[in-house]
Amino acid sequence: MDFELTEFQTDLAEGVRRLCEGAFPLERIRAAELADTVVDREGWRRLGDTGVFNLCLSEEAGGVGLGLAEAALVFEELGRALVPGPLVASHLAAGLIDGADDGSVVVGLVEEQPHAPPGAVPTVVEYLDDLDVLLVLSDHGITAVEPRSVVATPLRRPMDPLTPVWAVPTLPGGTAVGGPEIAAWWRRDGAVLTAALQIGAAAWTTELAVEYAKQRHQFGRPIGGFQAIKHLCADMAVRAEVARCAVHAAAVTVDQPDVGDPLAAAAGAKLLADEAAIANGRSCIQVHGGTGFTWEVPAHLAYKRARVLATRFGTDDQLAESLAESLAESLVPSGPGVL
Amino acid sequence: MDLRYTDAEQAFRSELRRWLSEALPGLPPRPSPSDWPGRRAFDTHWQRMLFDAGYAGVDWPVEGGGRGSSPVEELIFKEELERAHAPYVGVNFVGLLHAGPTIIAEGTPEQRQRYLPTILKGEEVWCQGFSEPDAGSDLASLRTRAVRAGDDYVVTGSKIWTSHAEVADYCELLVRTGADDSRHRGISWMILPMDSPGVEIRPLTTIAGSTEFAELFLDEVRVPVANRVGDENDGWRVTMVTLSFERGTAFVGDLLEAIELLSETVALARRTAAWSDPAVRRQAGHLRAELDALWALTKRNVSQAARTGVPGIGGTFFKLAYSETRHKLGEFSLSLLGRAGLAADDLEGTDGLGPLPAETMVEDWLRGISLTIAAGTSQIQRNIVGERILGLPKEPVSAVAKTAAR
Numbered sequence: 162m163d164f165e166l167t168e169f170q171t172d173l174a175e176g177v178r179r180l181c182e183g184a185f186p187l188e189r190i191r192a193a194e195l196a197d198t199v200v201d202r203e204g205w206r207r208l209g210d211t212g213v214f215n216l217c218l219s220e221e222a223g224g225v226g227l228g229l230a231e232a233a234l235v236f237e238e239l240g241r242a243l244v245p246g247p248l249v250a251s252h253l254a255a256g257l258i259d260g261a262d263d264g265s266v267v268v269g270l271v272e273e274q275p276h277a278p279p280g281a282v283p284t285v286v287e288y289l290d291d292l293d294v295l296l297v298l299s300d301h302g303i304t305a306v307e308p309r310s311v312v313a314t315p316l317r318r319p320m321d322p323l324t325p326v327w328a329v330p331t332l333p334g335g336t337a338v339g340g341p342e343i344a345a346w347w348r349r350d351g352a353v354l355t356a357a358l359q360i361g362a363a364a365w366t367t368e369l370a371v372e373y374a375k376q377r378h379q380f381g382r383p384i385g386g387f388q389a390i391k392h393l394c395a396d397m398a399v400r401a402e403v404a405r406c407a408v409h410a411a412a413v414t415v416d417q418p419d420v421g422d423p424l425a426a427a428a429g430a431k432l433l434a435d436e437a438a439i440a441n442g443r444s445c446i447q448v449h450g451g452t453g454f455t456w457e458v459p460a461h462l463a464y465k466r467a468r469v470l471a472t473r474f475g476t477d478d479q480l481a482e483s484l485a486e487s488l489a490e491s492l493v494p495s496g497p498g499v500l
Numbered sequence: 501m502d503l504r505y506t507d508a509e510q511a512f513r514s515e516l517r518r519w520l521s522e523a524l525p526g527l528p529p530r531p532s533p534s535d536w537p538g539r540r541a542f543d544t545h546w547q548r549m550l551f552d553a554g555y556a557g558v559d560w561p562v563e564g565g566g567r568g569s570s571p572v573e574e575l576i577f578k579e580e581l582e583r584a585h586a587p588y589v590g591v592n593f594v595g596l597l598h599a600g601p602t603i604i605a606e607g608t609p610e611q612r613q614r615y616l617p618t619i620l621k622g623e624e625v626w627c628q629g630f631s632e633p634d635a636g637s638d639l640a641s642l643r644t645r646a647v648r649a650g651d652d653y654v655v656t657g658s659k660i661w662t663s664h665a666e667v668a669d670y671c672e673l674l675v676r677t678g679a680d681d682s683r684h685r686g687i688s689w690m691i692l693p694m695d696s697p698g699v700e701i702r703p704l705t706t707i708a709g710s711t712e713f714a715e716l717f718l719d720e721v722r723v724p725v726a727n728r729v730g731d732e733n734d735g736w737r738v739t740m741v742t743l744s745f746e747r748g749t750a751f752v753g754d755l756l757e758a759i760e761l762l763s764e765t766v767a768l769a770r771r772t773a774a775w776s777d778p779a780v781r782r783q784a785g786h787l788r789a790e791l792d793a794l795w796a797l798t799k800r801n802v803s804q805a806a807r808t809g810v811p812g813i814g815g816t817f818f819k820l821a822y823s824e825t826r827h828k829l830g831e832f833s834l835s836l837l838g839r840a841g842l843a844a845d846d847l848e849g850t851d852g853l854g855p856l857p858a859e860t861m862v863e864d865w866l867r868g869i870s871l872t873i874a875a876g877t878s879q880i881q882r883n884i885v886g887e888r889i890l891g892l893p894k895e896p897v898s899a900v901a902k903t904a905a906r
Contacts (some may be wrong), residue, residue, distance in 0.1 A: 386892065410792070426792065
């Protein structure tokens with residue numbers, strides 16, 4: 162048992178970090194704020210060339226043939242850099258939708274909530290104008306929809322300025338591309354990779370807050386010298402690290418299912434990663450004080466992105482419920498102890 | 501990142517499991533928690549069994565008489581003991597986890613020869629005399645004074661939070677040998693025989709109603725100079741060296757116990773109407789996520805120690821997060837007990853399914869409160885994270901400390 166990153170894994174993460182610094186610096190990303198399209202096609206292809214989308218695809222299928230553990234490390238870096246666009250969907254679609262694997266085709270995803278009662282909220286689709294293919298994920302399977310055929314109303318004030326959204330009263334019928342089994346593993350792996358994006362952002366907001374706390378002076382001292390601020394920052398670091406371990410463990414458990422319960426691990430990881438990203442985004446703004454409430458300081462981007470990601474692949478209540486179910490089942494002595 | 505155990509690690513586990521399954525049924529009944537002589541006898545007997553089986557000091561280096569196991573084996577050892585509900589270090593936790601390792605690292609050959617084997621064989625028990633009524637989080641301000649008089653030190657002062665003092669043979673004692681304001685640079689580490697004239701013990705009752713620890717009064721107690729470990733005034737460093745023995749496994753037993761308690765709590769919620777409440781289920785699910793994450797963090801910390809040979813900062817992260825989770829779990833189980841939690845007695849359920857586990861849950865809730873205080877309060881831990889990991893400015897140094905630093 163060695164739960165530390167291998168040298169290869171460390172190098173992989175560092176490589177993706179350098180790629181993001183080069184291809185997705187914050188200034189460049191921010192140029193797309195509030196635009197209808199946020200995917201930089203050239204950058205997307207570079208992500209494809211690096212293996213971001215075909216990382217888990219087998220070598221026979223033209224992929225890199227690595228595990229979800231490596232993918233999680235890559236997505237941690239993408240989350241840290243706030244790279245916009247349907248990253249997780251395009252990664253999951255590699256091998257299923259032609260061109261997703263090398264980044265030449267941008268694939269989006271919308272989830273039909275399992276057992277959702279009909280309610281007042283219409284379907285909200287992200288990145289519609291960027292998409293070549295829109296996939297609809299439900300318990301029954303996955304269908305592909307032609308994005309241009311979707312009747313949608315653009316929402317002019319997206320909460321995250323880098324996640325454009327459309328209201329869709331009715332999704333058109335599509336072509337079936339995957340059955341319920343694929344849908345189930347997409348939900349699981351999608352949760353882990355989305356959680357990986359979240360922990361990347363949670364670590365980044367911690368660094369942003371700490372940096373500011375060191376340079377901002379009040380009462381003749383750096384504000385980070387005051388315990389009120391220092392302890393906020395410490396709590397951010399702890400949350401990020403605990404969630405990071407949960408995400409890494411979930412990814413490894415998917416790759417090595419004999420070490421635990423992959424579904425429960427994925428749900429727990431997503432739950433804690435969502436919380437860490439949201440709480441750290443909020444704390445980062447707080448440490449920045451008034452300036453944190455301005456559009457210029459990027460703390461709000463991380464906070465808003467965390468909120469967006471928290472709505473994908475399981476909300477907090479759904480994830481906690483599924484963990485509770487697995488707990489209850491594990492109490493039945495003859496039960497298999499899995500979801 | 502690999503969560504699978506190697507063949508050698510699996511073999512270590514199987515062998516240990518086999519031994520536990522043979523050894524545990526032969527244990528005498530556990531004494532009542534307030535029966536201190538009984539507890540000493542029980543715990544030292546268990547230690548002797550471990551010694552005879554080659555499991556004494558699993559985490560001690562071979563040169564100290566230990567087994568010299570890897571951090572991962574240490575993790576497996578603690579995991580298997582907890583899963584089998586075996587006793588752990590018990591009343592001699594200071595000897596096995598702290599004083600022993602200190603003497604291995606810093607003691608003279610004579611001191612090692614004299615004190616280490618008796619700890620491993622369960623013959624002698626140690627307690628700790630570090631904190632003082634006026635030196636808690638600021639341990640370096642301790643004032644218990646040791647004055648040299650020939651071949652002895654004459655020690656006067658008082659110590660507090662000394663666990664299991666009543667049944668201890670020796671105390672690892674920190675004393676002031678330097679000037680009053682010498683702080684870290686004027687402290688010495690010494691071995692105090694508890695039967696020395698002038699040692700007085702006053703048990704303290706915890707909020708759980710138990711007498712786990714005591715206050716120690718030292719009135720001109722003579723301690724031989726030969727009992728000093730390390731140089732005079734070098735005791736702070738000696739103490740810190742001990743911490744480097746911690747390899748991320750300090751809370752393995754506690755954490756697994758918490759996981760079991762969550763299962764018991766869920767079982768309780770299913771016996772009452774509570775489980776039909778989504779808020780209760782979600783709270784349980786959330787606690788499971790937290791405990792699983794802490795188990796993953798433990799493995800991360802152990803792996804780091806295995807790679808680098810020194811404890812990482814992960815232990816501080818762990819303690820901060822674990823103490824909060826444990827407290828939440830305590831509150832959760834207590835709220836599910838409802839009015840059955842008004843006494844720490846198992847009372848018979850009216851559903852015919854046996855007693856309700858109030859004793860475990862009430863005691864656990866109370867004990868959980870100490871976790872954000874003992875071994876460095878959460879506030880001090882946050883300072884450590886903020887300053888040593890995040891590099892934020894240090895706390896202002898007091899005028900006294902500034903004088904001393906000159």
